[in-house]
Amino acid sequence: MGVPSKIETWQMVEPGKLQRASIDVPELKPGEVLVEVAACGVCHTDVGYFYDGVPTVNKPPLTLGHEISGVVVAGEEKLIGKEVIIPAVMPCNKCAICASGRGNRCLAQKMPGNSLGMYGGFSSHIPVPAEDLCVVEDRKGMPLQWLAVVADAITSPYQAAIKAGVKEGDLVIITGATGGIGTYMTQIASALGAKAVVAIARNKEKLERSLSYGATCAISTQDKDMKAITAEFRDYCKANGLPANVGWKIFESTGTKMGQEIALNFLSFVGKMMVLGFGMQKVEYMISRLMAFDAEIEGTWGCLPKYYPEVLNMVLDGKIKVEPFVDVRPMSQIATGFEETHAGKLMKRIVLTPDF
Ligand SMILES: [Zn+2]
Ligand SMILES: [Zn+2]
Incomplete structure (x- = not known):
């Protein structure tokens, strides 16, 4: 010193x-x-x-x-x-x-x-x-x-959770759940009381680990198209008596085109998508769906x-x-x-x- x-x-x-x-x-x-x-x-x-x-x-x-x-x-x-x-x-x-x-x-x-x-x-x-x-x-x-x-790595996802108003009983999806930000996003959503925390990522070994650290469901995107990913999510919802299309808060932590497309795909009625990841690619989306869903997309920095x-x-x-x-x-x-x-x-x- x-x-x-x-x-x-x-x-x-x-x-x-x-x-x-x-x-x-x-x-x-x-x-x-x-x-x-x-x-x-x-x-x-x-x-x-x-x-x-x-x-x-x-x-x-x-x-x-x-x-x-x-x-x-x-x-x-x-x-x-x-x-x-x-x-x-x-x-x-x-x-x-x-x-x-x-x-x-x-x-x-x-x-x-x-x-x-x-x-x-x-x-x-x-x-x-x-x-x-x-x-x-x-x-x-x-x-x-x-x-x-x-x-x-821990505070940026915390702020995202606060901005999204994560609370007891919430339904949460995290794309990029096994990355530097995603691992903590998963733990924070769980710690704040979310009853469903769906971890979506590629690496199966890391996804397996996420189930011990906050995730209630892990979906690997490896070798799957959007249809297969959606089917797996719907099966989880059905098995747990959860609505697949209402109220999900989605935390996009990858910044990749695929991660963003998955997040947008799951954004539905009175849902909320928080953007934490950064990337340069562009995605196509029918913005009017936000009106029809009464849904929100919000960015969060630091x-x-x-x-x-x-x-x-x-x-x-x-x-x-x-x-x-x-x-x-x-x-x-x-x-x-x-x-x-x-x-x-x-x-x-x-x-x-x-x-x-
Ligand atoms: Zn950093
Ligand atoms: Zn200032």
């Missing part, structure tokens, strides 16, 4: 190229703190910036990584020594969007590894605004590294910092399980971590802890 002479980091010097660097510790402005990084998760968004040419707000060289837990070592006196989770997106708290309660989509928001200057989580330390940090008072023996995933303490408590109380879904590795293995995440076959999310 203490303030270092330099910040050790892995910079993206250009898309596809990582480089070790030692950078100066910036002078902290009022309202900022320096956090010693305990761990930073490798998210598909990072991989999108690195391999797929998705542009970052601040141009390279910059350090990627926005799923960060750590300890405050300098800045605001009252926070020094505190363990914290850094929200993936931090609102400006001054603009009209923030005042309207939608600060998660503030246009002046700061996101480490994207729009927070050159700073990101794959570093020994990071300077961040102090205002919205989520302080971890008692982590009940859980490693601080694991809590990195609260910064994004998570308001005010929800972080609730999510943290659900994790510490065991309502949301983290251990089976995180793989802590040394940060010096960042290149392999990026490659494996990009390949998309991992059972767990890689979380990197500084060793340099």
Whole structure:
């Protein structure tokens, strides 16, 4: 602990190229703190910036990584020594969007590894605004590294659930239920009391696992067309006395054309589709069906910092399980971590802890 002479980091010097660097510790402005990084998760968004040419707000060289837990070592006196989770997106708290309660989509928001200057989580330390940090008072023996995933992978689906008003007895479908976001969407829907949580995804092994973590039904899309997928869903509804075409809340977590088409296919009377996944493909849909169904489609981005303490408590109380879904590795293995995440076959999310 203490303030270092330099910040050790892995910079993206250009898309596809990582480089070790030692950078100066910036002078902290009022309202900022320096956090010693305990761990930073490798998210598909990072991989999108690195391999797929998705542009970052601040141009390279910059350090990627926005799923960060750590300890405050300098800045605001009252926070020094505190363990914290850094929200993936931090609102400006001054603009009209923030005042309207939608600060998660503030246009002046700061996101480490994207729009927070050159700073990101794959570093020994990071300077961040102090205002919205989520302080971890008692982590009940859980490693601080694991809590990195609260910064994004767990909070973004939580906000989606809150926006969709998920409550006791709800009917929920999750497309992409076994992915980085989907595994937590599934657990959160269950923890908030949904009585049916239908997990839809490709990988059978991961789908099998989802049945132990919130899903009440798992449907694999492998080698199936829409008709076969629909038939399987209808069989489940029939066997459990559920209406197949009324009131389902659907969480599209893939961002793929197929995932979106499946979600739209199941959107029906007084239903709701929440869009959490991002992709560039287009789908065709008869929008008038929304009128006929009295249904809704809504997008959701990030998570308001005010929800972080609730999510943290659900994790510490065991309502949301983290251990089976995180793989802590040394940060010096960042290149392999990026490659494996990009390949998309991992059972767990890689979380990197500084060793340099
Ligand atoms: Zn992310
Ligand atoms: Zn704002």
